Amino acid sequence: MLFRLFAAPVAVLLTLAALPAAAAPSLLEVDQRLAAIAWRLTTANVALCRERQPVIGATLHAADQYPPALRDAFPTPVAVELVVPGTPAATAGVAANDGVVAIDGRALPAPAAGDALTSATRDAAQARIAARAPDAPLPLTLRRDGADRQVTVHPRAGCRVEFEVLTGGKLGASSDGRVVQVGGALFTRFGDDQIAVVVAHELAHAILRHRVRLEAAGVKWGLLSEFGRNARLFRHTETEADLLGAYLLRNAGWDPQLAVTFWREYGSRIDGGMFHSRTHPSSKDRANAIAAELATMPPNAPLPYLPPLLEQRDAPLR
Structure with missing residues (x-):
């Protein structure tokens, strides 16, 4: 099931630039596109999810x-x-x-x-x-x-993850482990294949229990997340979500190389370039890490594929 929420994200894990309000599609159009993407990802990857x-x-x-x-x-x-x-x-x-x-x-x-x-x-x-x-x-x-x-x-x-559209002019997506929120403005900038990369990344955060693991590690949120151990652990979870997200795409019938292409072709436009957050790898590093991970996938891997990365979902973050 897919639902709409008008509140701000609980924990923004991917924050992008603003778009002119006039460029936004109707909320119903956005809901329809997100619903179709989320349906594919959640049903195709149920074997990877403990909570259903x-x-x-x-x-x-x-x-x-x-x-x-x-x-x-x-x-x-x-x-x-x-x-x-x-x-x-x-x-x-x-x-x-x-x-x-x-x-x-x-x-x-x-x-x-x-x-x-x-x-x-x-x-x-x-x-x-x-x-x-x-x-x-x-x-x-x-x-x-x-x-x-x-x-x-x-x-x-x-x-067992819900999906919601956030109204407003800013691009962004987030996951708190239960709810994935996607900024409606993303749907103006990108096609559904690119949106699927973003949604798969946020679903991966939920599957890998990142919110729970970060809280157990005692990280600081807000401005303090940008420094020292906090930033390092946030970057680690972002990379894990990038890697698992590519497999989630494959399991749902997309080409997993879409994730590599997304960060190589579009990443510099949305990650702030030299000013990107310390909690996130650069777009170049993200693309390279995903490409290297996909190269380890066995030939003719089954569908759905459960990568070794899933074993990390209970590992403490240090």
Whole structure:
């Protein structure tokens, strides 16, 4: 499942330049592109993920995420924003703008009163789906044109990570281990293949438990992250995510060399050049490290491929 959030990232792991607001595509277009990329990456790489959840290929949103003047357009407090073609939700007949009345026969709770913008209603619906067995049939009660109907979606198991679009003019992406947030402005600058490189990198952070490992190592965040041991450990996790991200791309049907090309051709435009953060390797170093890693992959490696790098997910950072 893929969702939209309007808050700032929890931990920005890739911070880029700003774009003119006028250049941004519609939020729905961005959500559709991210949904399709995330579907491929999370389902194809489920064997690499310890924590899993049902993935149906639909994006939910809730009325109270929007100003009060827009809420009357919702058929129910929680509704389907979009459905990725060819996914279990599409096969079951779920469609954009369907209201979600109940999940597994249990009505969704009413949203809190008031005009405040919140994602709590949407998050509660998602939590109910995520708590189910990853491959168990999922009964849904949907409302369309005033009439309720029952459908059963047969999910795919996927990595238990959510994906959100951040509104605003800045480029950026982040992962806190549970949520991957991608700046909407990225979708103006890059095509879907390049976006997939960024999303795979952030998913790799979650798979490799980087947030947990960094916190266990006692690193300092904010301005102090740029110095000494802090910077070294952050750079180490960035490199690990670059390397695993290339394998995640391959498992999901992309050419893993896209990651090498991305940093060689576009990296100098987005990493700040000589002013790039000390917490991140240079674009040249990133491209070279990924190329060297891919050269170690056995010929005719299986799909999905579980690289030795996965063994590091429990290793302390020192």
